[in-house]
Amino acid sequence: xxxxxxxxxxxxxxxxxxxxxxxxxxxxxxxxxxxxxxxxxxxxxxxxxxxxxxxxxxxxxxxxxxxxxxxxxxxxxxxxxxxxxxxxxxxxxxxxxxxxxxxxxxxxxxxxxxxxxxxxxxxxxxxxxxxxxxxxxxxxxxxxxxxxxxxxxxxxxxxxxxxxxxxxxxxxxxxxxxxxxxxxxxxxxxxxxxxxxxxxxxxxxxxxxxxxxxxxxxxxxxxxxxxxxxxxxxxxxxxxxxxxxxxxxxxxxxxxxxxxxxxxxxxxxxxxxxxxxxxxxxxxxxxxxxxxxxxxxxxxxxxxxxxxxxxxxxxxxxxxxxxxxxxxxxxxxxxxxxxxxxxxxxxxxxxxxxxxxxxxxxxxxxxxxxxxxxxxxxxxxxxxxxxxxxxxxxxxxxxxxxxxxxxxxxxxxxxxxxxxxxxxxxxxxxxxxxxxxxxxxxxxxxxxxxxxxxxxxxxxxxxxxxxxxxxxxxxxxxxxxxxxxxxxxxxxxxxxxxxxxxxxxxxxxxxxxxxxxxxxxxxxxxxxxxxxxxxxxxxxxxxxxxxxxxxxxxxxxxxxxxxxxxxxxxxxxxxxxxxxxxxxxxxxxxxxxxxxxxxxxxxxxxxxxxxxxxxxxxxxxxxxxxxxxxxxxxxxxxxxxxxxxxxxxxxxxxxxxxxxxxxxxxxxxxxxxxxxxxxxxxxxxxxxxxxxxxxxxxxxxxxxxxxxxxxxxxxxxxxxxxxxxxxxxxxxxxxxxxxxxxxxxxxxxxxxxxxxxxxxxxxxxxxxxxxxxxxxxxxxxxxxxxxxxxxxxxxxxxxxxxxxxxxx
RNA sequence: GGAGGAUUAGCUCAAUUGGUUAGAGCACCUGCCUUACAAGCAGGGGGUUAUAGGUUCGAGUCCUAUAUCCUCCACCA
Numbered sequence: 001x002x003x004x005x006x007x008x009x010x011x012x013x014x015x016x017x018x019x020x021x022x023x024x025x026x027x028x029x030x031x032x033x034x035x036x037x038x039x040x041x042x043x044x045x046x047x048x049x050x051x052x053x054x055x056x057x058x059x060x061x062x063x064x065x066x067x068x069x070x071x072x073x074x075x076x077x078x079x080x081x082x083x084x085x086x087x088x089x090x091x092x093x094x095x096x097x098x099x100x101x102x103x104x105x106x107x108x109x110x111x112x113x114x115x116x117x118x119x120x121x122x123x124x125x126x127x128x129x130x131x132x133x134x135x136x137x138x139x140x141x142x143x144x145x146x147x148x149x150x151x152x153x154x155x156x157x158x159x160x161x162x163x164x165x166x167x168x169x170x171x172x173x174x175x176x177x178x179x180x181x182x183x184x185x186x187x188x189x190x191x192x193x194x195x196x197x198x199x200x201x202x203x204x205x206x207x208x209x210x211x212x213x214x215x216x217x218x219x220x221x222x223x224x225x226x227x228x229x230x231x232x233x234x235x236x237x238x239x240x241x242x243x244x245x246x247x248x249x250x251x252x253x254x255x256x257x258x259x260x261x262x263x264x265x266x267x268x269x270x271x272x273x274x275x276x277x278x279x280x281x282x283x284x285x286x287x288x289x290x291x292x293x294x295x296x297x298x299x300x301x302x303x304x305x306x307x308x309x310x311x312x313x314x315x316x317x318x319x320x321x322x323x324x325x326x327x328x329x330x331x332x333x334x335x336x337x338x339x340x341x342x343x344x345x346x347x348x349x350x351x352x353x354x355x356x357x358x359x360x361x362x363x364x365x366x367x368x369x370x371x372x373x374x375x376x377x378x379x380x381x382x383x384x385x386x387x388x389x390x391x392x393x394x395x396x397x398x399x400x401x402x403x404x405x406x407x408x409x410x411x412x413x414x415x416x417x418x419x420x421x422x423x424x425x426x427x428x429x430x431x432x433x434x435x436x437x438x439x440x441x442x443x444x445x446x447x448x449x450x451x452x453x454x455x456x457x458x459x460x461x462x463x464x465x466x467x468x469x470x471x472x473x474x475x476x477x478x479x480x481x482x483x484x485x486x487x488x489x490x491x492x493x494x495x496x497x498x499x500x501x502x503x504x505x506x507x508x509x510x511x512x513x514x515x516x517x518x519x520x521x522x523x524x525x526x527x528x529x530x531x532x533x534x535x536x537x538x539x540x541x542x543x544x545x546x547x548x549x550x551x552x553x554x555x556x557x558x559x560x561x562x563x564x565x566x567x568x569x570x571x572x573x574x575x576x577x578x579x580x581x582x583x584x585x586x587x588x589x590x591x592x593x594x595x596x597x598x599x600x601x602x603x604x605x606x607x608x609x610x611x612x613x614x615x616x617x618x619x620x621x622x623x624x625x626x627x628x629x630x631x632x633x634x635x636x637x638x639x640x641x642x643x644x645x646x647x648x649x650x651x652x653x654x655x656x657x658x659x660x661x662x663x664x665x666x667x668x669x670x671x672x673x674x675x676x677x678x679x680x681x682x683x684x685x686x687x688x689x690x691x692x693x694x695x696x697x698x699x700x701x702x703x704x705x706x707x708x709x710x711x712x713x714x715x716x717x718x719x720x721x722x723x724x725x726x727x728x729x730x731x732x733x734x735x736x737x738x739x740x741x742x743x744x745x746x747x748x749x750x751x752x753x754x755x756x757x758x759x760x761x762x763x764x765x766x767x768x769x770x771x772x773x774x775x776x777x778x779x780x781x782x783x784x785x786x787x788x789x790x791x792x793x794x795x796x797x798x799x800x801x802x803x804x805x806x807x808x
Numbered sequence: 809g810g811a812g813g814a815u816u817a818g819c820u821c822a823a824u825u826g827g828u829u830a831g832a833g834c835a836c837c838u839g840c841c842u843u844a845c846a847a848g849c850a851g852g853g854g855g856u857u858a859u860a861g862g863u864u865c866g867a868g869u870c871c872u873a874u875a876u877c878c879u880c881c882a883c884c885a
Contacts, residue, residue, distance in 0.1 A: 186881085193885095210885060223885085256885080265885040272884055333884060377812060381880065384811050388881065487812095487879070517813095518879075557821075561813080562878070566820060568834050571847095575833090578847055586844030619824060634822065638832070645849075649842090656843070733850085740851045743839050 002588055002698050006581045008546035012690045016126060024705045025131045027074050029476070035071035036480040037063055038460050038510055039132075040493065041078030041140060044117040045089035048124055050565055051486070053538045055516040057554035059484040060130050061629045062514070064686035067131075068711045074477070076136035076464055079121065081114035082145075083402040083453035084175060084340055089113060090401075099176075103400050103429075110401040111141075124539055129547050129689045131707065138463050140456045141403065146425040148467050149403040149456040152500060153353075154418055161356050161503050162395075164416060168276045169394050171348035172338040173294035177398040178352055180391075180452055183492075185339040188332055193261065195326035196319055198222070200250070201238035206231065207326050209261030211333065213319070214311040215268035216241055217300040219248055220284040223265045226252035231263055242324035243315075251282060270347035273390070290346060308346075352396035353405060353449070357499055361386055367498050367508045374627040375560040378487060378515040385491040393496070395452040402450030404428055409445045410437035417444060421468075458496035461509045482627075483510040486518060487560065514627040517562040536565065548688040549573040555687050557630045576637060577691055580684065583644050584695045587673050590655040591699065594670045603654070603665055604768035606672040607718040608725035609647045613639065613676055614714055615722060620683060621711075629686070636683050643676070646729050653774040661770060675714060682711055724764040728772065731755070731765075731791060735776050738796045752780035754794040761791055 019025060039059050042052060063075045090109050091097055098106045118139070125132070138145060156162035169178035191211045198206055208222070222239040224231045235252040255274060256265050267278045269286050278284065289300050296303045296311045303311045319325045335344050357364070364386050373379035396405075406419035406426045417433045419426040428446035436442045459467075461480050466472035479501070485493055494513060501509035541550050552573025557563040602610075616639040623632040651669040658666040678700060685692040685706050696706035703709065735753065739746055757765055762785055765772070773781065786792070 186884090191884090208885075212885085257883095260883095261885060263885095267885085274885075334882095335884060375813095380812060384881070388810090491880080520878085564820065566834095568820060572820095572833055575847065579845070582845035582848085584844080589844075615824095622824085631822085634832090635824085638822090641832090644845090648844085649849090652843095736850055737852095740839055740849095745840050745842065746850065747840095747842050 002585050011694050015690050015693050025133050027133045032072035034074050034476045035066040036074035036477050038480045038483045040485045041080040043080045043085050044114045045085040051519040054519050054554045055486050057551050058516050058629050061686040065624045070710045075132050077132040078138040079118045080140045082140035086110050086114050087401050098400050106400050143425050146403050148462050150406040150424045166351045168347050168349050169352050171346045174341045174343035180394050183339050184336045186334045187337045188334050193329040193331045197324045199240045207262045208264045208266050213315045215271050218268040218287045218289045219266050221248050221267040222250045223253045223256050225256040225258050228258045228263050243318050352394050354392040354394050357393050370508050372512045374514045381490050395455045396449040399450050403456050405447040407447040408433050410441050411443040411445050412441040413439040454496045458500045479508050480510045482512045484514045487515050515560050517560050520562050520564050545570050548577050548690050555629050555633050559628050587677050588699050603668045605650050605771050606668050607720045611722050650771050650775045749799040750778040751797040753796050754782045756784040756786045756792040
């Protein structure tokens with residue numbers, strides 16, 4: 001028998017071990033159709049917060065649901081321990097910079113520290129009941145992932161999609177590496193708009209407003225909009241930079257907005273993306289004045305060695321002292337910062353590897369069109385991003401920890417030499433190329449850079465399919481069935497995966513994408529470190545409420561829609577789980593003598609609840625097939641409360657008192673609750689894997705696990721009209737209401753009622769009359785038949801001390 | 809500035825895709841210890857579905873504006 005109280009700590013632990021020992025979630029290829037899930041490998045450097053729990057749970061529920069629908073579910077888990085985020089974690093833990101520790105030692109630390117965190121992560125996700133096959137676990141810096149990532153790179157080189165070029169790149173002088181467009185974030189800061197007086201070659205004074213005066217030494221031109229009547233006469237002249245006495249051309253270009261600042265712009269190499277465009281367009285010279293770590297370099301005598309901000313102040317005070325500073329305006333404006341460290345980005349010109357994405361944007365849109373997006377509107381977020389991509393994807397990172405490029409450069413002719421596939425995984429710093437350079441030289445310079453983390457995480461489908469390995473899943477995972485992630489990484493993870501899949505296979509990486517929303521704090525703001533509103537640790541929530549209840553919270557709400565973190569929802573889940581357990585204790589009690597046999601003489605309300613169930617299940621399946629786990633749970637929950645509060649109350653007396661209501665009526669009830677509970681447990685099992693297993697194993701013995709059963713439709717075709725049944729429930733409700741209004745207990749005897757019924761409803765009423773009388777404890781029912789389709793209750797005479805019957 | 813989403817009870821969310829009286833939970837009020845559950849049950853109050861138009865026999869749902877909020881992107885001179 002089920003325990004009186006459900007001790008979730010004990011039971012959840014028990015079932016975790018059971019599933020583990022019995023390999024319930026292990027993947028083995030068989031005849032069944034495969035449903036494969038490409039779920040985000042969490043970055044081990046961050047803490048798991050409730051946002052992860054939200055998003056991962058929803059995917060997990062789909063995995064369980066698909067199992068119930070008879071699919072062979074391929075559900076691997078991964079950890080993203082690659083690259084810069086791990087480096088920053090390690091630097092933080094050691095309190096030292098990578099450069100102080102040394103390349104080799106630092107790499108070792110990265111491996112050991114990320115291992116430690118992965119163990120924590122794995123524990124947490126296990127406790128949550130994530131039904132992944134841990135044998136399929138991958139890491140983004142393991143030898144096999146490095147090999148696949150290098151294979152991918154070589155394939156792109158062969159297909160002329162990857163190229164090496166000295167080009168302006170986004171540069172982070174905190175992390176000392178170039179970064180990709182997708183790694184930018186915008187941040188609002190307070191800044192000074194400095195109005196600086198320039199002179200033209202014929203001594204006319206004009207003013208330029210800038211937030212970045214320290215770039216003055218890097219000035220290469222001044223721009224004015226040709227249709228700017230006030231200033232366009234200056235076009236074609238020269239501008240003389242105050243105090244520095246640099247002379248640069250004044251050029252006309254439509255990109256200048258006339259009403260921003262003074263309408264006159266300086267172009268420096270480089271202050272922003274427009275500078276780069278102009279530099280390219282007008283073949284301007286290059287003046288690089290910064291060192292890689294954010295100081296002024298030796299090319300500027302006066303300010304060399306200063307940090308960017310120091311130089312800014314120094315230049316402003318020099319300008320001011322010489323009378324060139326017209327005024328300073330305080331403004332608030334947005335700057336681009338590196339998402340990993342929050343520091344403002346600069347531009348730098350270095351040799352880097354790029355992946356061409358600009359030339360195939362249409363193809364990426366096409367592939368996006370061939371994928372089903374859930375919810376559908378997330379598709380336009382993808383399109384929006386692809387259409388706005390302005391740069392090729394820079395995958396070089398001047399860092400230590402990550403996937404090395406399988407490349408050396410010939411020290412004589414500079415030609416890049418690529419590793420053989422057979423050599424992979426390769427580390428060019430240690431290994432050597434298999435053959436000489438074409439020029440005959442065998443002296444090589446290894447590529448020191450590592451790849452952007454997205455260059456590898458964009459390969460999760462290939463990692464999962466064990467791309468090019470001897471025994472692999474290429475036949476079943478190309479494409480995979482489902483990609484799942486939050487909306488913020490559509491532009492990175494989803495996009496780059498599509499890019500890679502197109503280049504490698506000319507195929508889409510997955511059939512479906514499901515996008516979850518964000519978890520917001522109470523006030524409706526995004527949970528983030530900077531706002532300090534991440535109050536709840538997932539592990540504490542699981543310990544307090546149980547994994548099932550935490551999953552209830554995670555499974556509420558619509559797909560793609562942001563959700564507020566709410567204790568109320570947790571409490572609601574707690575009540576639901578508790579109710580489920582209690583009703584099962586009741587049901588188990590009445591099934592002790594139950595034997596499953598064929599039977600077709602069901603009572604009215606039994607047929608009603610079966611029909612009602614079938615109606616609900618249809619909708620449940622529709623929602624779940626559309627990845628709307630929250631809506632599926634919602635209608636299931638609604639049915640369940642109705643089942644408990646109405647149906648169980650009605651069937652109760654038959655179960656308790658067969659001597660009064662006959663064995664047939666009792667068996668009808670037994671069989672109905674036996675069948676429906678089975679279905680309900682199945683339906684709830686994606687959300688509450690633990691408690692449903694506990695109950696299932698107790699009541700429906702001889703099964704390995706509820707999670708290995710299959711949903712099959714209850715095959716009945718009762719002609720009962722559900723609406724009539726609903727009406728009878730309303731009648732029950734009305735009479736109960738009357739008892740409540742009289743402040744008497746619900747078991748109080750009703751002496752008599754007068755009721756008018758339509759013909760049709762009367763037939764149902766007659767069929768159900770024993771249940772109705774017993775449930776409501778009514779002695780006499782006086783009936784009238786009327787034309788209306790409604791019913792009318794006229795006199796309810798309740799036995800009570802002082803009160804007489806009342807009119808309703 | 810561009811794209812997308814949202815706006816329904818005091819709060820958090822539903823509403824079978826255009827169909828009867830817009831539903832749940834929390835909170836509030838009133839009862840009830842009922843052989844599963846008082847962590848429960850039965851009731852009650854609470855709504856101009858953001859605003860204004862339009863389409864339709866019929867609109868929370870569709871179309872057009874407006875307002876407010878959220879997310880992503882772009883503005884960085």
